[in-house]
Structure formats: C-alpha cells, structure tokens
Amino acid sequence: MRTGDAVPPTSAFILTTSDASAAGMREDASGARLEERLRELGYSVERRVVPDDEPVIAAAIADAAARHRLVITTGGTGLTPRDVTPQATRSVLDYEVPGIAETMRAEGRRSTPLAALSRGVAGVRGRSLIVNVPGSPKGAMESFAAIEAILPHALETLAGPFDHRTAEIARTLRDVER
C-alpha cells in the first residue's frame, strides 16, 4: 500500500535502527531528540526501534511510508558491514533525491569533516519522503537541521495533486501524432 491523499502532510515517522537500542541496552537518544524537534515544527510523530537488520529495516520503512508522509531513519549510515540502513532504504525507494543527502553531508562538513562518512540516502516511495540521518544525536540533529527548511515544500509537492489533466492531454496529443 502507498500513501493516499488522506494522510496529513505533517505526519512523521521516526525509525531508529540500532542493535543496542533494540536490545534494550541503550536509550534511543536520537529518536527522542528528533521527535522533540518534529513536534516543535508541528508534526504528529510515531516512533519505532529496530535492529540493524536489512530486511527488517526495509519492511519497517515500507510500512511507515504507507501511513506517513515523512519517514526519518536514524542510525546504520556508517562504514561497517553492520551499517545497512542505506541499502535497506534504497531497496524500497521508487527513486532517490540525491541533493538531500548531498546537502546534509555538505552542511555537516562545516561542523566536522567526518560528516563525509555518512552513507545516508533520501528518496521517494509513493507520496512519502524517506530520509536517513546518522545515529549519533549530534549527527542526527545537524543533518535534520540542514534540510528542515525544504521539507514543507517537498511534502506539499509530493501531496499533490499533480496535474493529471494536462498529462492526459499531452498523452492524447502524442498518441494522435504517432
């Protein structure tokens, strides 16, 4: 199922991917910080924690995107073989929006050169926007801050309506010209 018109554009889902948090061995500080900021911005927020397991993450994103316009994941964007969030995300995206990840890294590098090592991706599934931010509270909040200003426009655009009437006219003209 993909998001329909009924989903409010300010409904957000935060998915924390962390073996330690999923095992109850570490608090989900990044998820809590992201939730706080999203609520300040007027979003209703739902949260979930899953281990760093690619198919589990992919299923959780797909499920969340069916019910929320915005899905933010935190964690699993680093260099090691246990960091699988970008791969899991890409597997359920319809298409990437590379400039969102580029922006988060470019802004992050002003604070620390290590921001270059985040492998996070962003993109669209149905009418929902999915964005990976790093797992550390600092990295998560700095990445989110870098794209906060463009989220309203992105979510409004995705919420449509697209100009299907024009598309139909264009298709008809094309078919006639063939």
Added chain:
Amino acid sequence: MRTGDAVPPTSAFILTTSDASAAGMREDASGARLEERLRELGYSVERRVVPDDEPVIAAAIADAAARHRLVITTGGTGLTPRDVTPQATRSVLDYEVPGIAETMRAEGRRSTPLAALSRGVAGVRGRSLIVNVPGSPKGAMESFAAIEAILPHALETLAGPFDHRTAEIARTLRDVER
C-alpha cells in the same frame, strides 16, 4: 547510432520535457532562455518539446545525442511521479558524471535551499554530454550558469581523439605478460 568525429563540438540540443508545453498550454520559456544563452556562447541550437513520458524522453535524448555533442534537458527533475527525466536520462547514458549534478545543486543552494530537490543527472552517451536542468526558467538558467565554464573542456575531451595507439601498446604488453 552514436556521435562520430564529424559532429562539431558546439552543436547543442535542448529538450524540454513538459506535459503543459507539449500540450500547447504553456510557452517553453526555459527552452527559449537556454537557446538564447547557448547561441551567445557560439553553439548552434536545435530544440524540441516532449511530454513527461519516460520512454519518449529516453528516445528523444538518444536521438539527439547521435547528432549533437551537447544535450540539455529542462523539466521533469522534481519530486513527483510525473518527474521522470532523470530516470529516462539514466537509461540511455553510458556512464554518469556525478560532479556536474553536484555542482549545479551546490551552486543552486546559494540562491535557494530548494535547489537540493532537483533530481537532475548528467553523463555521457557515446561522445555526447547529456545534462538535466530544472524546468523553471530561473532554475534552468542558474543550473546552466554553474557548469558553463566547464563545458568547453568537457566537450573537447569527449571529441577526442583518445590516445588509441598508447592503449594498443598497453594491451599488447599486457597480453605478452600473461
């Protein structure tokens, strides 16, 4: 067919992808502005408008790349399911040149953070360079301005000749060493 040595390096094609323009419901302002700028830079220019239809765009790019060293598309780089120009472009590229798209977005973000949302790609087909710029006249011209300075070098490099004699010697040595 791919471009051969006979195509002048300053021959450019502008492909506008827009349902509204293809349906005759909107003027192709971006295409006109791009043509004007390319002529100022000494390019001969051909233009075409097609609807936002992935296989139609892909075929138009492949056809244009067979006859022109430079193919600029405008439109269809946004977030919605009707924006299919990057997918269509990628399907006919031999390889991407990611730094061109990165540069357009990074320069664009100096003007507006929304530049991060353009999904445009750039790359090579045969000996031709293909570049996606956004559909708005402002976005199109700012993106083009960001890469104007590197186009002569890129097109000269692609026009060759490549050093095939050296490549042959290297291959012969490798085969002898086996």
Added chain:
Amino acid sequence: MRTGDAVPPTSAFILTTSDASAAGMREDASGARLEERLRELGYSVERRVVPDDEPVIAAAIADAAARHRLVITTGGTGLTPRDVTPQATRSVLDYEVPGIAETMRAEGRRSTPLAALSRGVAGVRGRSLIVNVPGSPKGAMESFAAIEAILPHALETLAGPFDHRTAEIARTLRDVER
C-alpha cells in the same frame, strides 16, 4: 579473500591506471607523489601500474583490498570511454561511501571548476576502503588532501571490532518477538 584483523590499518596500496605508464611511455608521477605523502603519514606502501582496462583494474583492486586496508587508485576518472576506473571500482565494492567522492570534488572546485568532471568513486570492500583520485599529479594530491583528515577514523572503524555481541542479542530478541 577479504582483509582480516591481521592487516595493519596503516597498510596502503596505490594503483595507477594509465595506458601510457603501463606501456613504459610515461613516468608514474602521481603514484610516486601519493606514495611519498602516504609514507609521511606513516603508511607502509605498495604500488602497481596497470593499463586502462576495466577487468584488469577490477582484479587489481580486489587483490589489493585483500591485503591492504587502504587502496588509492590514480587515473581513469575522466570523461572519455578510455576512463574506466570508476566502473571497475564499483564492480568490486560492497557499498559506496558517496560523501568521500563528493568531498574531493567540492574541495577540488575551490581550486578549479574542472574538478567537477572527475568521476571518481569511493567505497568499502570487506574491511578495506577504496578511493579513486584523478590521474594528474595536481588532481591526485588535491583530492587526497581533501580526505586525509578522515582516513584514520574511517580505517579504524572498518578495522572493528564491531559489536557482534549486541547484534546477537538484538537478533535473539527479534526472533523471540516473532
């Protein structure tokens, strides 16, 4: 074979991809400059020169990554059909680290806009980091300088150990919850 824990994190391999150097027609100036810099930084260094041949480059990278934590390639990142290093590299990567290539190009553009034309990629194979830098000595050294500061952290992270105990607990909890 992939790198195990026994490989010291400061062991580096420099692979020069150049038809001219492989044919003995040009000195490997970039390889020599990179080796000098890596030795200054405390790395032990091994070097090899291969022609611009995709399967040969891919095999050389895979072989190097089995024995070294860091593999730097120089050459073959340009626009022409003879530039195949990014394709060869991608074919043997487990996953890309796009921010490394973005950083090299973004920093390079401060020196010359032509830095946008490097198609270099970077990523991980096993526990080794592979990075493509351009073939010109200036381009190679500027690209390397842009990422020098993040290499120790990247290589230490890849050297692990990863927290496999936590991963196991998380997996067990997940299986119990099913």
